[in-house]
Amino acid sequence: MNREIAIKRSNLSPSELKLIEEYLGRSPTVEEIGMFGALWSEHCGYKNTKPLIKKLPTKGKHLLQGPGENAGVIRVGDYAVAFKIESHNHPSAVEPYQGAATGVGGILRDVFAMGARPVAVLDSLRFGKPDSPRTRYLVSGVIKGISDYGNRVGIPTVGGEVVFEDSYEGNPLVNVMCVGIAKPENIIKAIARGEGNLLFYYGSKTGRDGLGGATFASAELSSEGEDQRPSVQVGDAFTEKLILEATLELIEKKLIVGIQDMGAAGITSSSVEMAARGKSGIEIFIDKVPARAANMTAYEFLLSESQERMLACIEPEKLPEVEKIMQKWELDYAVIGKVTNTEHVVVYEKDKIVADIPIRYLVDDVPMYVREVIPPQYLEKAHEIPSFEIPRDFTAVLKNLLKDPSLASKRWVYKRYDHMVQTNLLAEPMEAGGALLRIKGTTIGLAMSTDGNGRYTYLDPYRGGMQAVAEATRNLSCMGAEPYGITNCLNFGNPEKSPVYYQIARAMEGMAKACETLEVPVTGGNASLYNETDGEAILPTLIVGAVGAIPDYRKAVFAPFQQIGHQIYLLGHPREGIGGSMFLKHLTGKIAGECPYLDIEEEKRLQLCIRKLIEKELIASAQDVSDGGLAFTLAECALLGNVGISIQVETEISPESFLFGEAQSRIVFSAAPEKSQDIKKVCQEYNLPLLLLGETTLERNIMIRYTTKEISLSVEEARNLYMTEYL
Numbered sequence: 001m002n003r004e005i006a007i008k009r010s011n012l013s014p015s016e017l018k019l020i021e022e023y024l025g026r027s028p029t030v031e032e033i034g035m036f037g038a039l040w041s042e043h044c045g046y047k048n049t050k051p052l053i054k055k056l057p058t059k060g061k062h063l064l065q066g067p068g069e070n071a072g073v074i075r076v077g078d079y080a081v082a083f084k085i086e087s088h089n090h091p092s093a094v095e096p097y098q099g100a101a102t103g104v105g106g107i108l109r110d111v112f113a114m115g116a117r118p119v120a121v122l123d124s125l126r127f128g129k130p131d132s133p134r135t136r137y138l139v140s141g142v143i144k145g146i147s148d149y150g151n152r153v154g155i156p157t158v159g160g161e162v163v164f165e166d167s168y169e170g171n172p173l174v175n176v177m178c179v180g181i182a183k184p185e186n187i188i189k190a191i192a193r194g195e196g197n198l199l200f201y202y203g204s205k206t207g208r209d210g211l212g213g214a215t216f217a218s219a220e221l222s223s224e225g226e227d228q229r230p231s232v233q234v235g236d237a238f239t240e241k242l243i244l245e246a247t248l249e250l251i252e253k254k255l256i257v258g259i260q261d262m263g264a265a266g267i268t269s270s271s272v273e274m275a276a277r278g279k280s281g282i283e284i285f286i287d288k289v290p291a292r293a294a295n296m297t298a299y300e301f302l303l304s305e306s307q308e309r310m311l312a313c314i315e316p317e318k319l320p321e322v323e324k325i326m327q328k329w330e331l332d333y334a335v336i337g338k339v340t341n342t343e344h345v346v347v348y349e350k351d352k353i354v355a356d357i358p359i360r361y362l363v364d365d366v367p368m369y370v371r372e373v374i375p376p377q378y379l380e381k382a383h384e385i386p387s388f389e390i391p392r393d394f395t396a397v398l399k400n401l402l403k404d405p406s407l408a409s410k411r412w413v414y415k416r417y418d419h420m421v422q423t424n425l426l427a428e429p430m431e432a433g434g435a436l437l438r439i440k441g442t443t444i445g446l447a448m449s450t451d452g453n454g455r456y457t458y459l460d461p462y463r464g465g466m467q468a469v470a471e472a473t474r475n476l477s478c479m480g481a482e483p484y485g486i487t488n489c490l491n492f493g494n495p496e497k498s499p500v501y502y503q504i505a506r507a508m509e510g511m512a513k514a515c516e517t518l519e520v521p522v523t524g525g526n527a528s529l530y531n532e533t534d535g536e537a538i539l540p541t542l543i544v545g546a547v548g549a550i551p552d553y554r555k556a557v558f559a560p561f562q563q564i565g566h567q568i569y570l571l572g573h574p575r576e577g578i579g580g581s582m583f584l585k586h587l588t589g590k591i592a593g594e595c596p597y598l599d600i601e602e603e604k605r606l607q608l609c610i611r612k613l614i615e616k617e618l619i620a621s622a623q624d625v626s627d628g629g630l631a632f633t634l635a636e637c638a639l640l641g642n643v644g645i646s647i648q649v650e651t652e653i654s655p656e657s658f659l660f661g662e663a664q665s666r667i668v669f670s671a672a673p674e675k676s677q678d679i680k681k682v683c684q685e686y687n688l689p690l691l692l693l694g695e696t697t698l699e700r701n702i703m704i705r706y707t708t709k710e711i712s713l714s715v716e717e718a719r720n721l722y723m724t725e726y727l
Contacts, residue, residue, distance in 0.1 A: 245329060
């Protein structure tokens with residue numbers, strides 16, 4: 001490899017190259033340039049975000065493993081639950097099918113490398129203009145990639161979200177979360193220690209696909225991004241299934257010291273990071289690596305991100321038994337190195353040392369960038385609401401919201417997924433803000449959700465950061481589950497630009513505040529920065545994945561109104577304001593106004609209250625009010641339950657704010673009339689307002705009367721609009 005090309009591919013700045021020379025006391029080899037470039041990338045080194053990440057709360061009563069491992073782990077009853085979210089944004093922009101498929105494969109490996117069997121996948125997807133040919137191409141490829149890979153491995157995709165906004169036109173977001181279950185004693189870490197222990201490679205052979213993927217993921221895209229297809233990995237779901245079973249067998253039989261999948265930066269990251277955790281050194285004999293292509297160089301072996309590969313640390317005496325398991329599952333394998341006590345990574349190619357680096361320089365001494373947090377100029381203008389006329393016909397407004405592809409049913413997505421495989425899912429994906437799975441042999445319901453809102457974070461990064469945590473956890477609470485922990489994916493533009501750095505810093509502060517107040521620790525996550533195309537950044541999109549549990553899933557409730565004659569309530573304060581709402585976006589085409597109201601202390605009381613109502617079996621359904629506002633939520637719950645509703649209420653709040661504003665910390669629920677007094681007592685206990693809105697009816701019509709405005713349409717018409725299929 002030409003030295004100049006290696007430097008260009010590394011994305012290392014001149015100052016970083018100079019620092020590397022100071023660290024080593026010499027000029028780095030081509031291989032070393034590649035290794036530093038990969039491990040100092042934002043994707044691996046978090047050089048712009050680590051100082052901010054350190055401020056997040058990482059301790060909790062249910063936590064077994066926090067940040068720093070393949071995945072976070074919480075205790076749920078007698079089980080350990082591992083979960084994590086990752087991004088595959090840039091690869092999906094260039095090659096949507098393989099980009100999305102390998103995103104699923106990578107997050108599955110993160111979870112089963114902890115010793116947990118994956119039971120669910122959730123995806124959080126963002127695309128550009130819904131009517132553009134490019135968007136349709138990307139959506140089709142991404143959905144097929146996720147469904148093909150997950151279906152073939154046998155892991156259900158049980159929930160998620162799909163949002164369309166102009167800013168994602170050139171740079172879609174593909175965030176995938178995986179949840180797995182293990183015995184607590186089988187949880188294992190990604191560590192290499194014990195001088196003389198072996199580095200054991202298994203899975204697929206190594207090729208040139210995905211070469212330089214970590215640095216590719218840490219750079220801006222250009223409209224000529226198609227040229228970067230070699231940076232996109234190619235997946236093989238069948239091999240993944242074999243690796244999953246082999247890995248869990250190795251862990252169950254206590255045959256390995258530690259294990260990590262070869263994700264971003266491939267062999268380089270897995271080996272170096274494992275040694276760093278063990279405070280060890282390693283030697284790698286690169287010629288021992290099983291090769292898919294002929295004449296591969298050490299540089300290519302070190303930086304390839306070929307999929308479906310694992311690296312384990314094993315004791316020499318256990319090698320014969322490990323090899324038997326590999327032969328049983330028909331996997332390629334090789335001993336490619338060993339653990340030393342030098343705290344260096346030394347790479348040999350044909351008995352020649354091509355890299356010799358103290359591991360701390362690659363992992364611990366990554367340059368960190370802390371910038372001044374300066375409010376960007378765009379905020380003041382963005383908070384001004386463009387002039388517009390309040391529509392006379394609110395029925396037409398609701399109809400437009402119901403068929404908006406960001407708000408409408410995602411049946412067209414999940415019907416492509418085998419979401420019922422493993423037979424654990426307790427509700428259809430569209431019937432709840434999250435997903436609830438049974439843990440077989442118990443009454444425990446395992447709840448999970450992904451959420452985020454780029455519009456809100458654009459208008460107020462701090463409140464948007466809080467909102468992402470609040471809504472993801474609120475979705476769990478609306479099913480009756482207590483949130484136990486969250487994982488996050490930070491999807492932002494170029495952090496070297498002041499407005500973007502402000503967005504990241506303030507969003508992280510908001511996330512930290514929400515986690516502290518709601519007592520939900522952060523178990524890990526992923527930073528995906530440089531999400532820009534030709535210099536234009538995406539909306540700042542903080543995605544939060546939340547996981548929790550309900551002791552008895554038979555008490556859980558979901559969104560659809562259940563019975564005729566039930567009373568419909570609004571729990572929480574209705575607020576004035578339409579800023580950041582889909583209502584305003586539809587009328588003006590702008591993301592504008594003040595970010596929707598959120599008081600995180602009030603949010604905490606709201607979630608405690610709804611969980612108490614569900615635990616006492618006082619209510620029959622629950623759905624939080626979010627995108628689209630109250631009128632949309634009421635219509636959704638009615639059409640999903642196939643019942644009519646009659647709503648008649650008056651307050652001092654303007655009709656547009658009451659019906660379509662998106663103020664947070666509000667939940668719509670239904671209950672039998674005889675439960676009303678007990679419901680009121682619980683709400684008073686948490687000092688929350690309770691507003692009786694109306695009731696469910698036999699006539700399958702949606703009737704909403706609020707002051708001078710009326711919405712009227714049939715449930716059938718609402719369902720037809722809501723079920724509009726994008727693909």
